[in-house]
Amino acid sequence: MDHPRVESNGLIGPVNAALTPRYAGLGTFARLPRIEDVSHADVAVLGMPFDTGVSYRPGARFGATHVRESSRLLRPFNPAQSTSPFASVQIADAGDVALNPFDIGEAIATAQRTASEFLAGGTSLITIGGDHTLALPLLRAHAEKYGPVALLHFDAHLDTWDTYFGAEYTHGTPFRRAFEEGLIDTDALCHVGTRGPLYGTQDLEDDARFGFGIVTSNDVMRLGVDAVTRLLRERVGDRPLYVSLDIDVLDPAHAPGTGTPEPGGMTSRELYEILRGLRGCHLVGADVVEVAPAYDHAELTGLAAAHVVYEFMSLLALGTGAAPGGPAYGASGTVYGDPGDRR
Numbered sequence: 001m002d003h004p005r006v007e008s009n010g011l012i013g014p015v016n017a018a019l020t021p022r023y024a025g026l027g028t029f030a031r032l033p034r035i036e037d038v039s040h041a042d043v044a045v046l047g048m049p050f051d052t053g054v055s056y057r058p059g060a061r062f063g064a065t066h067v068r069e070s071s072r073l074l075r076p077f078n079p080a081q082s083t084s085p086f087a088s089v090q091i092a093d094a095g096d097v098a099l100n101p102f103d104i105g106e107a108i109a110t111a112q113r114t115a116s117e118f119l120a121g122g123t124s125l126i127t128i129g130g131d132h133t134l135a136l137p138l139l140r141a142h143a144e145k146y147g148p149v150a151l152l153h154f155d156a157h158l159d160t161w162d163t164y165f166g167a168e169y170t171h172g173t174p175f176r177r178a179f180e181e182g183l184i185d186t187d188a189l190c191h192v193g194t195r196g197p198l199y200g201t202q203d204l205e206d207d208a209r210f211g212f213g214i215v216t217s218n219d220v221m222r223l224g225v226d227a228v229t230r231l232l233r234e235r236v237g238d239r240p241l242y243v244s245l246d247i248d249v250l251d252p253a254h255a256p257g258t259g260t261p262e263p264g265g266m267t268s269r270e271l272y273e274i275l276r277g278l279r280g281c282h283l284v285g286a287d288v289v290e291v292a293p294a295y296d297h298a299e300l301t302g303l304a305a306a307h308v309v310y311e312f313m314s315l316l317a318l319g320t321g322a323a324p325g326g327p328a329y330g331a332s333g334t335v336y337g338d339p340g341d342r343r
């Protein structure tokens with residue numbers, strides 16, 4: 001069956017929703033072309049089904065497929081950023097990486113090698129996990145290309161713990177390993193959305209020693225998203241920036257489908273506005289991890305994650321300078337008013 005696509009400037013866009021119903025056809029992310037169908041992708045969405053590193057509920061191995069299925073309703077124009085990401089740069093779905101579920105070391109090596117190949121070919125990555133173990137090989141690949149990167153880590157958890165059952169490579173430990181390996185710029189690190197009980201005060205002492213700042217979910221509530229965005233922008237400056245986003249950063253009311261849920265999190269509205277406020281930062285790559293569809297309801301978590309990916313796409317498209325201007329939703333009350341000093 002023929003599925004007509006939205007095309008512009010020689011770029012191949014998503015299947016045209018006015019001609020082929022959104023619920024029909026094979027489910028690439030946002031119904032974008034497969035990477036095999038384009039000569040070059042500036043940005044690729046890459047699935048990494050893998051959850052051998054989890055410490056509690058399993059199931060994130062099904063996350064990438066779920067987020068793709070939840071992305072069918074996305075539309076081409078993002079009015080919050082006044083950009084049409086699919087018409088600005090070539091974005092494609094690169095499918096899933098085959099990661100060995102029985103050998104974490106091999107899976108990490110495969111994830112790193114695959115990511116490095118895309119980056120070497122000039123394709124930026126937005127990765128859909130999979131559990132948070134994957135942040136380590138992804139940071140290795142980005143540091144190989146850009147040097148130690150600034151890191152904004154959206155998560156309920158610190159993920160700078162040392163070991164579980166003596167295991168070094170788990171979803172609770174990627175950022176300690178990244179620090180030890182010199183993959184991250186210790187002047188430009190911040191957790192965002194942190195909350196919930198810890199094992200002890202040593203967790204915070206270690207984390208501070210690695211150079212992380214912490215913006216808790218309560219800070220987001222008290223300071224507000226614009227102030228938080230300003231803090232984050234100051235912290236990362238114009239350094240190459242990697243964003244790692246664990247969907248459990250959202251309150252379980254907004255994203256129940258995850259393996260280690262923590263009550264008291266931020267809303268999806270707050271999260272998207274903070275991400276949009278990173279416009280102008282030098283984003284080089286991003287991941288969305290820990291979507292575990294077995295615990296989801298009504299696609300809440302899949303939808304929340306699909307929109308995170310869409311905001312990452314918008315940021316990467318804007319980062320190229322290729323994005324056309326135009327009207328945008330205003331920051332403070334008016335519909336097409338002054339976008340405010342954030343933009």
Ligand SMILES: N=C(N)NCCCC(=O)O
Nearest residue numbers: 055132157159171172260
């Ligand atoms: N969801 C991630 N990435 N990590 C959670 C680890 C929490 C724990 O087992 O104590």
Ligand SMILES: [Zn+2]
Nearest residue numbers: 156157246248
């Ligand atoms: Zn987490």
Ligand SMILES: [Zn+2]
Nearest residue numbers: 132155159246
């Ligand atoms: Zn995490």
